[in-house]
Amino acid sequence: xxxxxxxxxxxxxxxxxxxVVDHLAASYxxxxxxxxxxxxxxxxxxxxxxxxxxxxxxxxxxxGTTNIIGGGVVFDPVAFKQxxxxxxxxxxDITAKLVVxxxxxxxLPTHRMLDAAQEAAKGASKIGSTLKGIGPTYTDKIGRxxxxxxxxxxxxxxxxxxxxxxxxxxxxxxxxxxxxLAPMEEEWFKAIDYLRLFxxxxxxxxxxxxxxxxxxxxxxxxxxxxxxxxYGAYPxxxxxxxxxxxxxxxxxxxxxxxxxxxxxxxxxxxxVGSGPFPxxxxxxxxxxxxKKGFEFGSVTGxxxxxxxxxxxxxxxxxxxxxxxxLIMMKADVMDDFETIKAAVAYExxxxxxxxxxFDTYSKITPNYKEFPGWKxxxxxxxxxxxxxxxxxxxxxxxxxxxxxxxxxxxxxxxRDQTIYR
Numbered sequence: 001x002x003x004x005x006x007x008x009x010x011x012x013x014x015x016x017x018x019x020v021v022d023h024l025a026a027s028y029x030x031x032x033x034x035x036x037x038x039x040x041x042x043x044x045x046x047x048x049x050x051x052x053x054x055x056x057x058x059x060x061x062x063x064g065t066t067n068i069i070g071g072g073v074v075f076d077p078v079a080f081k082q083x084x085x086x087x088x089x090x091x092x093d094i095t096a097k098l099v100v101x102x103x104x105x106x107x108l109p110t111h112r113m114l115d116a117a118q119e120a121a122k123g124a125s126k127i128g129s130t131l132k133g134i135g136p137t138y139t140d141k142i143g144r145x146x147x148x149x150x151x152x153x154x155x156x157x158x159x160x161x162x163x164x165x166x167x168x169x170x171x172x173x174x175x176x177x178x179x180x181l182a183p184m185e186e187e188w189f190k191a192i193d194y195l196r197l198f199x200x201x202x203x204x205x206x207x208x209x210x211x212x213x214x215x216x217x218x219x220x221x222x223x224x225x226x227x228x229x230x231y232g233a234y235p236x237x238x239x240x241x242x243x244x245x246x247x248x249x250x251x252x253x254x255x256x257x258x259x260x261x262x263x264x265x266x267x268x269x270x271x272v273g274s275g276p277f278p279x280x281x282x283x284x285x286x287x288x289x290x291k292k293g294f295e296f297g298s299v300t301g302x303x304x305x306x307x308x309x310x311x312x313x314x315x316x317x318x319x320x321x322x323x324x325x326l327i328m329m330k331a332d333v334m335d336d337f338e339t340i341k342a343a344v345a346y347e348x349x350x351x352x353x354x355x356x357x358f359d360t361y362s363k364i365t366p367n368y369k370e371f372p373g374w375k376x377x378x379x380x381x382x383x384x385x386x387x388x389x390x391x392x393x394x395x396x397x398x399x400x401x402x403x404x405x406x407x408x409x410x411x412x413x414x415r416d417q418t419i420y421r
Contacts, residue, residue, distance in 0.1 A: 002211045003259025006247045009224035010317040012271030014297070014304060015264040016329035016410060021058035021220045023418055024262070028218040030210055031059025032068035032203075034250030035240040036222025037107060037137070038079040039130040051087065055080050057220050060087065060094055067094075070219075071103030071203045072240060072250025074137040075149055077191035084194075100195070101203035102150030105141045107133040108161070109184035110168035117177035130273075138239035140164070149200055152192055204252025211257060219247040225263075225317035226271075233360040236275025244321035263323035263404070265314055267331035267394075270295050270304040278364040279307035279343050293333040308368065309342040311401050316356045318402055325407040326399075331391065332378040332411045340394065341368040344401065369397070379412040384421050 007024065009015040025031050038054035053060070055075060057067040069075065087094055111133030119131065140146035147164055151157055172179070210217055225231075227238040228246075240246060244261050248254065268289055271277050281289070289295065289306035296303055317323075334340055343366035348357050352367065374390040381387055387409075395406055409419040 001257075002214050002216055004207070004211060004217050004219055004247065004251070004253055004257050005260040005262070006219045006221065006244055006258060006321075007262045007264065008221040008242070008244060008317075008321055008323070010226075010263045010265045010314055010321075010323070010326075011224045011269055011310075012226045012275075012277070013222075013224035014270055014272065014295070015224060015266055017220065017222075017264055018053060018058045019410060019413065019415070020262070020264055020327055020329075020408070021218065022061060023415055024218055025059035025062040025065055028059065028065070028216045030066045030068060030207075030215060030217040031057040031062075032070050032207065032217060032219050032251055033057045033073055033222065034070040034219050034247045035072040035242060036238065037074040037132060037134045038076045038083075039132045039134050039223075039238070051090075054083055056083055056087070056094070056098065059218070059220075060098065061092065065097060067098045068201075068203060068206070068251070069098070069100045069104055070207075070251045071101040072246060073101070073104045074107055074134055074141070074240075075100070075104040076107040076132065077195050078187055079132075081191040081194045095197060099199045099201045099206070100149055102148060102153075102200050103203060104149045105137050106147045106149060106151070107137045108147065108164065108168070109181060109188050110165050110172070111136040111140070112184075113172055113177060113179050113181075114168055117172055117175040120177075121175055135239045136168075149195070152195065153200070207251050207253055208257075211253070219251060221246065225320060226313055228320070231320055233276050236273065236360060243317070244323075258322075260325060261321055261323045262325050262327055262407075263318055263321065264327045264329060265309075266293075266329045267309060267334060268293075269307045269310050269313075272297055272302050272304050276360045276362075276364065277305055277307060278313075278346060278366045279310045279341075280305050281307045285337075288337075289333060292336075293330055308340075308366075309398075310366070311342050311344055311398065312346055312354055312366075313343075313356055314398075315354075315402050318404055323404055326402065326404050327408040327410070328395070328398075328406050329410045331394075331409065334373065335377055335379075336375065337373040338375075340371045340373055342371070342394075342398070343367065344369045371397070379417060381411055381419065382416070384409075384419055387419075 059065045114136040115131045115133045223238045223242045228242045286306045345367040347365040374388040376388040
């Protein structure tokens with residue numbers, strides 16, 4: 001029986017998972033998204049084209065692949081329709097190569113309204129929601145009130161929808177939030193009709209049968225490990241499990257079915273929204289990382305906070321997911337830097353530690369290791385032997401600190417700007 005391989009982001013999201021999955025997909029028959037929703041945008045560049053995938057797995061552009069939207073995903077039919085039509089307009093027929101789990105929970109128009117109303121009510125303590133309705137949808141899932149994709153096939157689907165909508169409207173009234181629901185509902189139901197054109201599956205049976213037939217599957221995570229609902233920097237987290245165990249629950253596979261776990265990280269750090277970021281830079285260096293790295297959200301367009309690589313957090317994320325191979329992204333952004341830093345410990349309440357603290361409100365001061373910059377153009381390199389010596393030293397230090405090899409280097413956004421080590 002084949003194992004299920006997994007690709008995860010190891011930081012706060014935006015690590016470059018889209019490009020990596022698109023690249024790795026050449027070696028897999030099936031690509032599956034297992035959690036998250038349209039708040040996660042995976043960017044893919046090839047043949048002078050760029051696509052941002054929010055719900056659809058990043059293997060959709062590879063011939064001969066089947067792509068699964070798994071049961072752990074929260075699914076916005078409107079965003080899905082827009083995304084699908086954009087891909088089809090580019091000449092790629094996805095209806096035969098994309099399937100959707102019946103157990104994925106539906107994002108309703110009122111979920112998006114609840115997201116906006118609840119975030120506004122938090123005032124200064126807001127967590128930086130993308131306002132896509134993700135949190136309220138997961139709340140309904142946990143509260144056992146949610147609607148799932150499979151419900152659209154039920155004869156009383158409209159009644160189920162109206163019952164949940166009524167609960168949402170009652171909450172919105174309590175929050176004094178006014179909105180015009182009619183146009184959103186019209187668009188939403190058109191998208192539901194569009195969804196019925198696709199094959200809806202019992203994902204857990206589909207995935208396990210696929211593995212038993214010796215067919216390879218790559219599971220694609222959304223967001224980043226440090227945003228995990230249980231082990232991230234709570235409460236500044238997303239609403240799902242972004243670490244490797246989330247692939248088991250999101251797709252319906254047992255832990256002993258997990259094979260290679262690829263962990264993706266940038267050679268520096270970014271995050272969007274509120275929350276702790278120990279290595280964040282507020283100076284010219286941070287501005288340079290943002291400009292040279294084009295660090296703006298692929299879905300929201302929000303500027304990302306930028307800082308040096310945090311090896312304490314990276315090692316923590318590797319531990320949580322049992323990462324077996326590391327993939328480093330965007331080191332080319334720092335080609336011109338004279339000096340490069342990486343956090344190797346924290347100082348918290350006067351004590352030095354190499355552990356991520358429980359209290360996300362703690363004052364954390366990073367202790368840095370400095371490296372000389374490589375002052376060379378990494379993006380033109382295609383083989384490991386072409387890489388500058390200072391960059392190789394930076395890689396070696398990271399590998400020794402984390403205890404895991406860096407198997408793949410991305411030195412630019414295009415497919416061919418990838419080095420296997």
